[in-house]
Amino acid sequence: MISRIRAKLGPAGFIVAIVALVAALAGGAYAASGALTGKQKKEVEKIAKKVSKPGKPGATGPAGPAGPAGPAGAKGDAGAPGAPGTNGKDGKDGTNGTSPTSEPIPVGDPRCNEKGGTQFKIGAALAGTACNGETGFTKSLPSGETETGTWLFRGTGDEVTFAPITFSIPLSAADAGVISQPANIHRVEPGQTDPECEGTVEDPKAAAGTLCLYASSELRVGTSLIPSVFTPNGAEGVGTAGAMLREEGAGGTYRTGGSFAITAP
Numbered sequence: 001m002i003s004r005i006r007a008k009l010g011p012a013g014f015i016v017a018i019v020a021l022v023a024a025l026a027g028g029a030y031a032a033s034g035a036l037t038g039k040q041k042k043e044v045e046k047i048a049k050k051v052s053k054p055g056k057p058g059a060t061g062p063a064g065p066a067g068p069a070g071p072a073g074a075k076g077d078a079g080a081p082g083a084p085g086t087n088g089k090d091g092k093d094g095t096n097g098t099s100p101t102s103e104p105i106p107v108g109d110p111r112c113n114e115k116g117g118t119q120f121k122i123g124a125a126l127a128g129t130a131c132n133g134e135t136g137f138t139k140s141l142p143s144g145e146t147e148t149g150t151w152l153f154r155g156t157g158d159e160v161t162f163a164p165i166t167f168s169i170p171l172s173a174a175d176a177g178v179i180s181q182p183a184n185i186h187r188v189e190p191g192q193t194d195p196e197c198e199g200t201v202e203d204p205k206a207a208a209g210t211l212c213l214y215a216s217s218e219l220r221v222g223t224s225l226i227p228s229v230f231t232p233n234g235a236e237g238v239g240t241a242g243a244m245l246r247e248e249g250a251g252g253t254y255r256t257g258g259s260f261a262i263t264a265p
Contacts, residue, residue: 098123105129140172140240141264148204152219152257153227153247163227165260166242173240175209175264180237184210187226190217201258209265211238213245219257226256238262 100122107116112131120127141147147168155161171179178184186206188197197212199205206212215226227245231237247256 100127105131138169141167141169141175141262143175143264144208145169146206146261146263148259148261150257150259151213151227151245152255153245154255155247156253158248161247163245163247164242165245167240167262170240171238171262171264176238176240178209178265179211179262180231180235182236185229185237186210186212188212188214189226190215190220197261199261204259204261206261206263208263211243211260211262213258213260215256215258219255221253221255226258 100120103119103121105112105117105119108114109116111117111119111129115132117129117131119129149165149168151163151165153161153163186194186197188194188201190201194212196207196210197205197214198207199212199214201214201216204212204214211229213226213229227247229236229238230244230246231239232242232244233239237243247254
């Protein structure tokens with residue numbers, strides 16, 4: 001009962017209530033003198049000391065909301081250097097690799113389309129194969145490929161002069177027959193253009209199935225023109241190995257020359 005009263009009034013209020021109670025009990029003495037006797041005071045103090053002791057703490061209330069973040073602190077001093085690390089293991093702790101081995105592949109072996117080569121292994125595993133390629137020599141000029149060369153005439157008076165041009169890679173007989181058609185032999189004078197001969201005397205070019213003869217203005221002396229083209233047998237056109245250029249002088253000394261390009265059909 002007293003604990004409930006004390007809880008409601010608090011320590012100070014409770015003491016005042018006790019004093020009032022004692023005063024009420026004192027009755028007329030308190031009313032007559034208007035004050036407590038010494039004995040009454042001692043009783044009040046004794047009771048107050050006894051009942052004014054704090055009670056047990058109540059349960060913790062819920063946490064309040066977080067306050068705003070404080071300002072950033074000053075940058076701290078640099079830390080001391082760490083201890084050196086331990087040395088790593090040297091290379092001798094690793095395992096040795098396996099060296100590759102090679103085995104020749106003979107000509108006729110299907111592993112290299114019968115051209116021969118070399119097979120490589122690492123241990124028992126196949127590492128790769130290197131097969132022999134084709135040589136640079138071919139029996140005839142491949143279709144669409146071009147070869148070039150130069151030509152030169154020098155003569156006097158009305159004499160007929162011949163000069164050969166040679167094909168480093170021969171033409172097939174069929175390709176030579178196509179290029180020998182008059183429409184496929186072109187003569188390009190200095191300053192002239194030709195859609196089938198888009199090169200120059202310094203950089204001769206020819207369309208597929210065409211022979212282009214380029215004349216040089218630097219070598220031009222007299223009235224000589226670009227020569228006619230004949231096979232080695234005397235027929236107009238080209239042979240498989242080359243052609244004969246024929247020039248007929250028109251009096252005086254003449255000289256003419258240039259370059260050629262021939263492209264297989």
